[in-house]
Amino acid sequence: MDIDLKQFQQVFIEECLEGLEVMESELLKLNSGSVDSEVINTIFRVAHSIKGGAGTFGFNQLTEFTHVAETLLDDLRAEKIPLIDGHINLFLQTVDCLSAWIQLLADDSESIPDAAESLKQQYNQYLLPDGNQDKLAMEDDSLGKPNPSAMKEHDDSDWLISFVPGQDILKQGNEPRLIFAELAEMGELKVTPKLENLPVWKDLLPEDIYVSWDLELISSVSDAQIKEAFEWVEDDSTIIITHPSTLPQSAESEAADETLSESIVSPVVTKKIASTKSAETNSIRVSIDKVDALINMVGELVITQAMLGELGQNFSADKLPALKKGLTQLSQHTREMQDSVMKIRMLPIQFAFNRIPRMVRDLSEQLGKNVLLRMHGEETELDKIMLEKLSDPIVHLVRNALDHGIETIEERKLAGKSDVAYLDINAFHQGGEIIVEIRDDGRGLNRAKIHAKAIEKGIVNKDLHYSDNQIDELIFAPGFSTVETVSDISGRGVGMDVVKRNIESLGGGIKIESTTGAGSCFSIRLPLTLSIMDGQLVKIGSKTYILPIMSIIESLQLKDGMVTKLADDTEVFKLRDEFIPIIRLYQVLNHETSLKRITDGLLVVVESGNNKYGLLVDDLAAQQQVVIKNLEENFMKVSCVSGATILGNGTVALILDIADIVKRVTAERYQSQHQGQRGHVAA
Amino acid sequence: MKRILAVDDSVSIREMVLFTLKQAGYEVDSAVDGVDGLAKAKSGNFDLIISDINMPRMDGISLISQLRNESAYKFTPILMLTTESGADKKMAGKSAGATGWIVKPFNPEKLIATVQKVLR
Incomplete structure (x- = not known):
């Protein structure tokens, strides 16, 4: 079977980046001296996963590098050496180096961050001198193929194997018949059971194994290949493999020789995935709950649509209440669905x-x-x-x-x-x-x-x-x-x-x-979000504009005598303890107004920057959620306006940019004031 | 069809194992850690369980000993995925009741060959 490992590399890269974030935040919880074993364990697991994945997906140098980090973490985890500040700094630098490295992998580059080599040397200073530097299976030259000498082809010969299984190998899920089946694939196998170890009936445990076997295998395989069939039971069992031409060899005596099982590793995969940079900035991870909620909503919407469709096919006046009900449902579902969709963008x-x-x-x-x-x-x-x-x-x-x-x-x-x-x-x-x-x-x-x-x-x-x-x-x-x-x-x-x-x-x-x-x-x-907001529709002359409800503090009607004019012609009114400047929107926007006196209109008190302003409008209309359309993209930047939206009746309404309006009014006043001052000086 | 449960906290390894074994014609389910693995094993009937060792919440060794206490999994083959080159993890797994191990890194061919060893 041919399975392309490339398809998993993107997942691996994302997983590494996530893991590194976890690693960094856990590292920051560490203090030298006091070691929280769960924190160390979590950090260890990240390094361990990166190492394991890197090996599997063919990033061998990455495996080697994370191996040294993992080894130090393992020593710390086992409390073989005490944690010092130097370790934490080294691990943090490792996180940086690995992040850069993973980014290189994502960009399909085979280069290695410069820091990697010096970090490795730093690790070697901290590592215990012996025992822990066990050679990685990856570094073995005989990748993927067993030791050549063990591989040496024999002529068809007669192997004799004495197999006395460990008493509880059945409870480990190891069945002798599976081992025999594997051997039978190598050549001609003859199996002779021996019952000499069978205990008396009352001592016999039904889940234990008491039978032993003498096996005769006619095959050209090496003894190493035969041993491999017994790999999982050799520690508990007595296995003696004899070849007529060689001295008897006991598998037990070589139980410590792990090289055979270690050297069977994947061939190197050098193909890299296509560039993923754009995918990273444009994709978004969404929790499954949010997607489920959305699918649920779509289901509801389909049902409502079906119901309305049926109503419409043979409509009569007596179905009006049902129609109204259906429409209410529709609008409710649309709103809920809109919420669900917006939530997808929320992180x-x-x-x-x-x-x-x-x-x-x-x-x-x-x-x-x-x-x-x-x-x-x-x-x-x-x-x-x-x-x-x-x-x-x-x-x-x-x-x-x-x-x-x-x-x-x-x-x-x-x-x-x-x-x-x-x-x-x-x-x-x-x-x-x-x-x-x-x-x-x-x-x-x-x-x-x-x-x-x-x-x-x-x-x-x-x-x-x-x-x-x-x-x-x-x-x-x-x-x-x-x-x-x-x-x-x-x-x-x-x-x-x-x-x-x-x-x-x-x-x-x-x-x-x-x-x-x-x-x-x-x-x-x-x-909360950029593209949809709650808007207050206001009338200025014959035109409808929208103010973001978010910036509105309150609306009120002025009474005679509430308005005072300052020296610079600014109109202010006193709201509780504050003097609030009034901005007549129809002046700023250059519209005709239906207002004869300031007290006929309404004052919308808004906050911008840290200050309050009173915006004078002709009237307030409905409040509604509006979808913001960018004017700059579709037309051009218009001062005092942050965007536009389409109202329920199909007309376009502009959304006022309060900060911009305030800026413009202030600038105009400043200008006229300065001109006024210069006038004074001149006089 | 033989059913396999793969338990690993690494999503990339999990996906690789899942994909490979499905391609090889097995029915495969997966779990993200020991706790999840134990729950899934109890609710399903699996012919083989493959588990990672280092996992949050419950590690592979504890998962194996817990599974061996379940009558349904007393004799079921359980393979551990391990990067540990040292013998101690293998021994710990064996004494918890593991059938055998697959040494990481492994490729799809190696995985299938090992699975076929126990699912004949």
Whole structure:
């Protein structure tokens, strides 16, 4: 039979990558000195699986490399040597090296990462000098074929075999008839049973074996081939193979000689799979539950469709209630199915988190800081696309927290804090959104420095007063960086403004809260999914627009006297304790309005950035889920609009981009204000 | 048709074993670790069980001794898949009641040849 092993290599590669992730996260749980045997076991199993699979699928150098790692792990597992920090570092480097290696295999390359050789040498330093360096079966030159001398063809000759089976080989599932059948295939076999060991009736155990045999085999095979037939019983049994021309040989005496069974290994498979890179980025692993739920839904949908189809064939007015019922069912099923489909795209946020523990470990070591990382809510699910784009911003924020936020051990001591700094990363749901928090208990933002820097960079006006929160927000301003020299850890040309922009491009936002001396917390807010959202339909003049419900805080009607005009012509109103600027949407969008007075319309209070704004609309219409169509792809980028959707009646409605509207209005006001100021100066 | 249960925590090895044995005309089911393997073995009637040694939750050695306590599997052939070149794992398997072993790495031909040894 010809079976192509290539087809399993892709599975093997995916399996290795998954295993390496497990290995890394388990390694980070290890501390030198205290060895949790379950953790070591798990790590061992990963190395072991990679080694086994690599051998089976023909990646021999990979087998050799993982073999040394496995050997050290086995020694640690058996507590032959104590675990030290050097081991953990070596294993972590091994994970990196193996990941690179597997990637090379996936790309159909036969090259080996440079680090492999030096890592191997490091392993050999740690390994016990003897016993454990047992030669791999893979390295044997006589791959796939038994020892040539054992293979030597004899002429047909008369082999005599005395076989006294171990008493309980039947209970191991070894049946003498199977051994005889195998021997019978080698030549002519004569079997003579001997009953001399049969005990008296009362001592006879029905499941044990008391018969022994004298066998006569006329065949050209070697004694090694005969021994192989007895391979599984030779330890328990007495087997004496005699050849007329050779001295009697006892199989027992050679039980320790394992080379024969070891050398029977697969021939080398050198073919590699086709490039898999694109498959990796485009494929998605979906749990079977989700697929089952979807199939279930489709089933329901088919039934409903059949029912409606039947109704439609001979419809009469008295069937109207049934029709209505059917339509309700249809819409319910469609919605459930939509949910199921969306869920397929959802992955646990763990995927964006899994680089973090390693990074925190490496960085805190490098910076001489003692940091304890605590992560919660890794299982929170998020749209795959968002997850991919979220990874970099999170990494950046964590780097920042480690580099700038958290103090060195000495500084913490001076400040009267514990040596160990806490870095908490939490993910959770909050009102239809996902929140990711990155919180440290470090020194907090240095507001005086930020303010000074912002003035120096011309980002803010030095005469104006800024609240603490507004100063904190300045770190997100383009071109802002408080560190004089760009350090190795953070600030590799990517600033916080990029982080903010990336998150906003996902339809989310980022906020910062900071307390001097007690730490900072960055919280990222994200919609659950990109392509469908809950929308509030609003009327502006005769046109219908959509606002994301996610950003709406409340809607209200203004009364006379609630609106105040500021010096720069900004209209504000007081909502409880806050003054909120009003944006007249019809002005921004250049539409006619049906409103005669501001009190005729409705004010939709929204949040953008960290601020609230009141958007003036003519009227509110229905709320509905809308499927977002990208305008840029289908038309061009339109300012103040984030996309479009098709409403139930077939018309197209634009989805308003609140952040963009705010930006535009603020820019216009700033401009007119500056012109005004210049006017003053001129006067 | 002879029925075989393959127990291995590695999905690639499992798929390879499954595919190879199906090609060879056997009816094959698979399990992901010892616990799963024991449950599947109890609910089905298998003529041969092939099991890996190193697995999470329940390893191959414990699986074999548990199976030998089941009257249905008292004499059923059980083969272990092992990469261990040392004799100690083989001995541990034998004393737990394993029939024999298939040394990893193995190729499909070797697998079928070994299976045919016990399923005649």
